[in-house]
Amino acid sequence: MKLDLILRVTTKIILPFMLLFALYVQFHGDYGPGGGFQAGVIAAGMIILYALVFGLRAAQRVVPMSLVQRLIPLGVLIYAGVGIVAMMKGGEFLNYSVLAQNSVKGQHEGILLIELGVLVTVASTMVGIFYAFVERGR
């Protein structure tokens, strides 16, 4: 493990910036390239890097498998929930225009919310698949 010193120090320094970049990609998706899908993969990459360098047990203390298993369907439910709320407010399924006072604001908020759903499902699915592979190899 002594040889891993540089890797471990570098990983510790780089992890917060990876999360920050994932959040930037998520919330800047309206203005530049990016969105929930890319941000989810980058956030998952952060957890996977942590697991690769510090071991699966350390990573699962931060993000346990039980949490991952709950987050995978949660993202789909957020997405579908936005659609259902739009229906209850008198619009069609996933018609965000009815979500806020005016249709432009509603569209913007709807896109932000469904991107959040995409982020949650993509990130947790990637982490979950990685955990499943590594646990199986032990």
Add this chain to the structure above:
Amino acid sequence: MEALINMVLLTLMAVITVGIIRMKSLFGVVILGGIYSFLMASVMIVLDAVDVAMTEASVGAGVSTVLMLAALYLTKHEETPSLHSPAVALLLAAVVGAALIYGTIDLPPFGSADTPVNTHVAPRYLEKSIPETSVPNVVTSVLGSYRGFDTFGEVTVIFTAGLGVLLLLRGRRKRIHSDVETAAIAADARDAA
């Protein structure tokens, strides 16, 4: 200049493809696959499709490479030599490749403005995205709002894929584990008797 960059990138991709075919070490194949994805992402940037480039770099080169390495961890590291001759596969690939190239002859010139792709709904998205959704990145407004149903389908696909992998890899392991445990308990019981 753009043509030169494309030429260099595509040549490198062709070289890597040959390398992937010839290489027997699966570890090397996975790494070459990651490099291929990065080159593809560069091609996407040259084509001004930055959203696609970002997805290709993060998914194709990043997470897929790691997941393939994780899969290698469970299998052998060397490709097993094929038992049948590659002639049939080569012929099939050549025929399909020729058909695809024949199909491109009828395509309009790259980026021409009067094709159905650029005259159907694309101008409406470009003109109405900001007044209707206040989102300047049209890719996001198309994916999130105008084509929200498609994206919902994509998220469901990822959800299903994750569910499938977790069921296959985790469900099985537990059963094997409990079998071993019951055998151990049985052995203990026999020893005690």
